[in-house]
Amino acid sequence: MRYRSLTCLPLVCLLLLAAPLRSGSANPQREKNVWNYDGGLTISTEGKVPNGPCFHLSEHVTADNFFENLRRVDTASGTIYRRGNDIVTEFPELMHLSFTIYDQPCSEELQTTGTRLYLNRAMVGAFRIGFAWKRGIELRPAREIKLKNAEARLIPPYAQELAEELPKKYEWVFQFDVPSKGIPLTDSLVLVIHSPDGHIIARVAGRV
Numbered sequence: 001m002r003y004r005s006l007t008c009l010p011l012v013c014l015l016l017l018a019a020p021l022r023s024g025s026a027n028p029q030r031e032k033n034v035w036n037y038d039g040g041l042t043i044s045t046e047g048k049v050p051n052g053p054c055f056h057l058s059e060h061v062t063a064d065n066f067f068e069n070l071r072r073v074d075t076a077s078g079t080i081y082r083r084g085n086d087i088v089t090e091f092p093e094l095m096h097l098s099f100t101i102y103d104q105p106c107s108e109e110l111q112t113t114g115t116r117l118y119l120n121r122a123m124v125g126a127f128r129i130g131f132a133w134k135r136g137i138e139l140r141p142a143r144e145i146k147l148k149n150a151e152a153r154l155i156p157p158y159a160q161e162l163a164e165e166l167p168k169k170y171e172w173v174f175q176f177d178v179p180s181k182g183i184p185l186t187d188s189l190v191l192v193i194h195s196p197d198g199h200i201i202a203r204v205a206g207r208v
Contacts, residue, residue, distance in 0.1 A: 035072040037208060047101075047202025050195055053117045054106040057202050059099040059191060061178075066092040072208055081185050081208065091180035091187075096148075099191070102155065102171035121152065124172050126196045131178070134188040134205065142178065142189065149175040 040062035048054045071082050081088040103119040131142035155169045178189065188207040195201050 032073055032075040035074075035208075037067040037070045037072070040067045041206050041208065043204050043206060045202055045204045046104075047193060048106065049119070049123055049201055050197070050199050052123060053103045053119050055101050055103045055119055055202070057099055057101050057193075057204065059097065059204050059206065061095055061097050061189070061206055063092045063095040063180075066095075070208070079186075089185060091183045091185060093179070093181040095178040095180050095189075096175065097178050097189075097191075098173065098175045100171055100173050103169065118167055118169055119172075120170075124152075127201075128194040128196065129174075130192055130194070131176075132190045133183060134190050135184070135186070139190070144179050146177045147174065148177055149173070 040060055042058070042060050044056065044058040046054065047057055069083050070088060073080050073082060101119070101124065105116065131145050132139050133142050150173070152170045152172050155171055157166045157169075159166070180189075185208055188205045190203070190205050192203040193201050
């Protein structure tokens with residue numbers, strides 16, 4: 001099933017944003033900045049279910065050893081990607097994307113007391129997740145992305161003696177294989193989550 005220009009999978013729909021994703025820290029070296037990507041790409045964002053709970057989303061992208069020693073070098077003349085003395089121009093044949101969702105109080109709930117809503121299986125199961133590659137302003141479907149695993153993990157309460165009285169809280173973990181052969185490193189991988197009625201409730205973009 002497709003949602004507009006995105007390739008959609010059951011349970012979730014993801015869109016890519018233009019904002020750059022940088023897992024390293026900038027190191028000014030004369031007239032250039034250097035970003036290191038050891039360990040892969042990591043980014044997080046906040047989302048909200050319409051008339052429901054807020055949540056935190058953390059995304060991580062890896063690819064075997066592809067990101068180890070990979071550096072992005074920004075200079076006045078342009079951007080290049082290096083691994084040692086080699087120049088890298090494309091993503092590997094396959095990447096692994098995982099993201100975790102867990103609920104958290106909405107900003108307005110921090111000022112109030114009383115019962116609040118929590119994410120549950122029905123809410124998360126109704127999410128629509130889509131993927132796309134973004135190049136400039138062009139957005140095209142990211143094809144053949146496969147869901148490898150999805151699970152709900154119970155978060156133990158801080159007060160174990162009150163476990164039976166407190167509402168059960170979970171974190172949801174999704175793992176995907178992302179074919180990326182021939183995709184330029186200058187493209188962004190976009191992930192967007194839609195509610196069943198089509199509202200965007202969370203979106204993140206991964207760009208090296």
